[in-house]
Amino acid sequence: MIETLKKLSKDELILEIINLKSEIENLTAEQKSATENLIVAYESENEKLTAAFQAHQSDIAYLKHQVSLFQKALFGSKKEQHIAVESPEQIKIDFEEKIDLDLPQDIEKQQITYHRKKANKRTDYSKLELPADLERVVTVLEPLDKTDDMVQIGEEVTEVLAITPQKFFVKKTVRPKYALPNKEGVIIAELPSRPIQGGMVDVSLLVMLLLDKYVDHLPLYRQLKKYERLGVKLSDATVGDWTAKTITLLEILYDELVKRVKKSVYLQADETPIQVLDKLKKGKTHRGYYWVYHDVESGLVVYEYDQSRGQTAPRIFLQDYKGYLQTDGYAVYDALPNNDIKLLNCMAHARRYFFDAQDNDKARAVWMLDKLQELYEIEKIAREQKFTHEQRLAVRQEKSVQILNQIKIWLTENQLQVLPKNPIGKAISYMHQRWDKLILFASDGMLEIDNNLVENAIRPVALGRKNYLFAGSHEAARRAGIVYSFIACCKKNNIDPYSWLTETLQKISDTKTSELYKLLPVKGYTSL
Numbered sequence: 403m404i405e406t407l408k409k410l411s412k413d414e415l416i417l418e419i420i421n422l423k424s425e426i427e428n429l430t431a432e433q434k435s436a437t438e439n440l441i442v443a444y445e446s447e448n449e450k451l452t453a454a455f456q457a458h459q460s461d462i463a464y465l466k467h468q469v470s471l472f473q474k475a476l477f478g479s480k481k482e483q484h485i486a487v488e489s490p491e492q493i494k495i496d497f498e499e500k501i502d503l504d505l506p507q508d509i510e511k512q513q514i515t516y517h518r519k520k521a522n523k524r525t526d527y528s529k530l531e532l533p534a535d536l537e538r539v540v541t542v543l544e545p546l547d548k549t550d551d552m553v554q555i556g557e558e559v560t561e562v563l564a565i566t567p568q569k570f571f572v573k574k575t576v577r578p579k580y581a582l583p584n585k586e587g588v589i590i591a592e593l594p595s596r597p598i599q600g601g602m603v604d605v606s607l608l609v610m611l612l613l614d615k616y617v618d619h620l621p622l623y624r625q626l627k628k629y630e631r632l633g634v635k636l637s638d639a640t641v642g643d644w645t646a647k648t649i650t651l652l653e654i655l656y657d658e659l660v661k662r663v664k665k666s667v668y669l670q671a672d673e674t675p676i677q678v679l680d681k682l683k684k685g686k687t688h689r690g691y692y693w694v695y696h697d698v699e700s701g702l703v704v705y706e707y708d709q710s711r712g713q714t715a716p717r718i719f720l721q722d723y724k725g726y727l728q729t730d731g732y733a734v735y736d737a738l739p740n741n742d743i744k745l746l747n748c749m750a751h752a753r754r755y756f757f758d759a760q761d762n763d764k765a766r767a768v769w770m771l772d773k774l775q776e777l778y779e780i781e782k783i784a785r786e787q788k789f790t791h792e793q794r795l796a797v798r799q800e801k802s803v804q805i806l807n808q809i810k811i812w813l814t815e816n817q818l819q820v821l822p823k824n825p826i827g828k829a830i831s832y833m834h835q836r837w838d839k840l841i842l843f844a845s846d847g848m849l850e851i852d853n854n855l856v857e858n859a860i861r862p863v864a865l866g867r868k869n870y871l872f873a874g875s876h877e878a879a880r881r882a883g884i885v886y887s888f889i890a891c892c893k894k895n896n897i898d899p900y901s902w903l904t905e906t907l908q909k910i911s912d913t914k915t916s917e918l919y920k921l922l923p924v925k926g927y928t929s930l
Contacts, residue, residue, distance in 0.1 A: 460823040463762060467825045470761050532561055539564075570634050573604050597907045598647050608648045609903045611641065616862070616885045617899060621870040649881040651910060656884045658918040659891070663704045666697040667725035668848055670856035671735065673711060674863050677872035678879050687872050690879055692863060692886070693719065696856040699848075700924055701894035703859045705883035709876060713737060726846075728853050731836050746842040748853035749774065755829035763826035766816060770829070773812075776805050781851050795847030802844050810837065859890045891923040899923075 538561075579590045597605055614620040620628075622641055629636055663669070673691045680688040691711045695704045708715035713734045720727070724742040729735045730751045753774050760767040780801050784794045813834045820827040833840065843849040863886060873879035892899040902923050913921060 456821070457823075460821045463821075464823050464825070467758070467762055471758060532563055568628075568632060570629070570632055595908070595911045597651055597911070598644060601644065601647075603644055605904055605907045608644060608907060609900060611645050612648060612885055612903060613900060615645070615870075616866070616882065616889055619862075619866045619868075619870065646881065648907065649884055651907065652884055652888065654915070655906070655910060655918055655921055656887060659702060659887060659922060660704055660706075662700070662919065662922065663695055663697045663702050664719070664723055666699060666702075668698050668728075669723070669725065670696040670698060670728045670850070670853050671716070672730060672853060672856045672860060673732070674860045675711075676707075676863060676867065676879055676882075678709075678876055679872055679874055681875070688876075690873075690876065691715070692860065692879075692883055694856055694860050695719065696859055696894075698850065698855060701891065702922070702924060703856075703887055703890035703894060705863075705886040705890070707876070707880040707883045726849060728850065728856075730853055731832070731839075744842075745839055746849060747836045747839040749777070749840055749843070750852035750854055752829075752833045752836065752840060755825070755832050759825035759829045762824055763820065766820070766826050767829070769812070770809070773805055773809050777802055777851065789847075791847035793847070795845075798844045798847070806841050806844060809833075813837070859894065862886060862889065888923060895924050897923045897925075 575593070577591045577593070579588050581588055597608055611622075611625065614625050615622065622638060622645070626636055626638060626641060671694065673693050676690050676692060677687040678690045680686055688709065690707060690709050693706045693708060693715045695706070697703070706715060706719060711734070716734060717738060720738060720740055720743065723740060726744045726746060727735065728746045728748060731747045735745060753771070756767045756770040756774070760771075780797060784797055789797065813830055817830050817834055820830060822828070822831060843851045873882060888903075889899050891897075892902055906921050910918075910921060
């Protein structure tokens with residue numbers, strides 16, 4: 403019929419329309435009812451097709467967004483930097499205005515001016531200042547000519563930075579034996595405790611094995627190659643046994659660490675995967691997880707290995723915990739049966755959704771990123787000026803709360819204006835569903851705005867995965883978690899892991915259980 407209508411002229415088409423109208427007017431009531439039902443059916447089908455079309459469009463936008471994320475992950479920058487554009491509607495955060503924070507009022511201000519020499523385009527490396535405390539190995543070069551009848555009038559000194567390769571040496575302990583008078587016996591000095599009794603290995607090598615593997619991420623077979631180049635050939639069984647026994651020695655201190663972390667009133671938690679060889683499946687690995695808990699106040703960190711990412715591990719670890727628990731919003735934590743836990747979420751995770759949604763809806767995404775940047779600017783000022791908890795709470799109540807109120811109104815208005823499957827729709831939904839847990843940080847100056855501190859603590863595992871790829875067994879993964887825990891504690895508390903491990907392995911065998919806390923890598927810790 404449509405093809406027929408296309409062939410009609412304008413006048414013929416008008417006459418045809420008049421005839422059709424005339425025919426409709428002459429229809430019986432039954433025919434009219436059937437026609438109306440047919441129209442309703444057509445409209446209903448049209449609505450279904452429209453909804454399906456919109457769903458397809460949403461799916462297309464989502465898939466394009468996923469492709470964009472994969473491309474960025476492979477080829478793009480990992481930074482989530484956002485430069486806010488000032489607008490008249492944006493709240494001005496002026497930290498020069500007076501805030502009643504009980505800060506010192508008698509600070510003298512002095513204006514200093516100076517002239518700075520313009521830097522050269524190219525650095526002159528011949529002017530490098532070498533540390534004065536480095537050992538100087540002096541070599542004197544005399545002229546080839548005889549200088550017996552000459553007078554030295556000065557000298558030219560040239561210094562260059564040098565390094566010697568790592569080398570092995572043997573510690574030889576000699577204990578003289580003395581015979582008592584009248585043949586009453588023999589006396590000899592007592593041999594100091596060693597980490598591995600009877601083992602022909604010094605604590606220095608044990609520490610190097612752990613640090614090379616878990617800090618520098620060198621698998622044991624690479625370490626063996628390095629030692630062979632240095633003139634000592636060791637078997638993988640021997641080195642593996644030394645490593646296992648050393649970590650076993652640290653287990654008692656790890657138990658003390660876990661006990662301390664559970665007594666905290668504010669923990670941050672996260673989890674990260676690790677591939678583990680599965681003996682039941684030849685040639686395949688099992689995906690296990692480290693559950694990481696960070697005591698924000700003390701800087702202590704615990705890695706606990708579990709074979710799954712289910713609720714079992716956190717439920718057992720946190721069954722008696724009382725206090726705040728900050729997470730990325732993973733549903734397992736929400737389902738914990740412990741009513742003494744106050745959950746709060748991570749603003750950085752919510753921000754990430756909007757950052758990734760810029761290609762989908764730039765206007766909405768940028769608006770949110772600008773607002774969140776205002777919040778983070780407040781946190782930056784508080785951190786740089788080393789505010790106390792009370793001072794940080796005061797500035798949050800003064801500045802942050804009004805920004806959060808604006809964001810809440812915006813979320814409510816925009817949630818119904820976007821498709822839920824679109825990236826911007828998911829970003830809005832993620833933040834809106836977790837809103838009460840996201841804004842909890844503004845009610846207590848002790849709390850952080852995000853979970854970044856614990857995320858930083860799990861980065862060594864990510865680096866390790868790229869080097870040794872998998873753990874040899876579930877037990878090996880568990881032991882690795884012990885070392886990762888102590889290394890993370892050292893990093894959080896600015897303690898040199900080499901010095902700490904050396905001292906701890908020398909003392910731990912002779913330390914009473916009640917005094918183990920003194921060995922933990924944290925400054926100024928006291929007994930419970």
